[in-house]
Amino acid sequence: MTDLTGRHVIVSGGGTGVGARIAQDMAFAGARVTILGRREAPLKEVAKQHKYIGWVTCDVTDPAAVKDAVRQARGLNGAIDVAVANAGAADSVPFAKMTPDHLTAMLSVNLAGVVNLWQAVLPEMQSAEWGRLVAVASTAGLKGYPYVTGYCAAKHGVVGLVRALAHELGTSGVTANAICPGFIETPMLERSIANIVEKTGMSEEKAAKSLTRGNPQGRFIQTDEVSGTALWLCSDAARSVNGHALSLSGGEV
Secondary structure, three states, X not given: OOOOOOOEEEEEOOOOHHHHHHHHHXXXXXOEEEEEEOOHHHHHHHHOOOOOEEEEEOOOOOHHHHHHHHHHHHHHHOOOOEEEEOOOOOOOOOHHHOOHHHHXXXXXXHHHHHHHHHHHHHHHHHHHOOEEEEEEOOHHHOOOOOOOHHHHHHHHHHHHHHHHHHHHOOOOOEEEEEEEXXXXXXXXXXXXXXXXXXXXXXXXXXXXXXXXXXXXXXXXXXXXXXXXXXXXXXXXXXXXXXXXXXEEOOOOO
């Protein structure tokens, strides 16, 4: 198991789903963890799971708020070694009906949210000559899906970001990578299934099957698979893994 003793990990979107699982697994690997999120109650619940998890409320779409949250995180747990940009959102709308506000919302949380967090923590990683920038992206960053064009555009942007940063940060000791899962069994997926049921009249079972159809393994990705990949990216064994978009999709892409 990856030993992160002495490392400080910050995780955005850490109050639920994948972010919560990453925070807990990082803490059990020995790291001091600070989770960020907009809602205080879920953050507090996750923080109860391990003594090394602290929390700060923050909207990742606001650069000034992110800088202040990072400042508070340093006060809690010291210099930041790993930044997992996990906060995200997905809304479904046909491209012809997508409004400028909808596109801005998708880009703000899914792409700018990554940029805001990473820019806030990068200087100290460069000074330490060690750091891990990890984005939880999506297979929507590697291929297209109908009715989520704004989301796909944002996640493709994240993949482009890590590929560019790999060159920019090449000799710095800091790596940047994206994890690209397929549909993950989380509350966000539950909302997607409910949306399909509402719009199509399908049963929940048929709606779920419509989402697993593209996965050759015929199943949803689990949060521990994403967390395990993030842990590996923080390990010494992954020190040359840089600028990659790692597909967790059962072979879909």
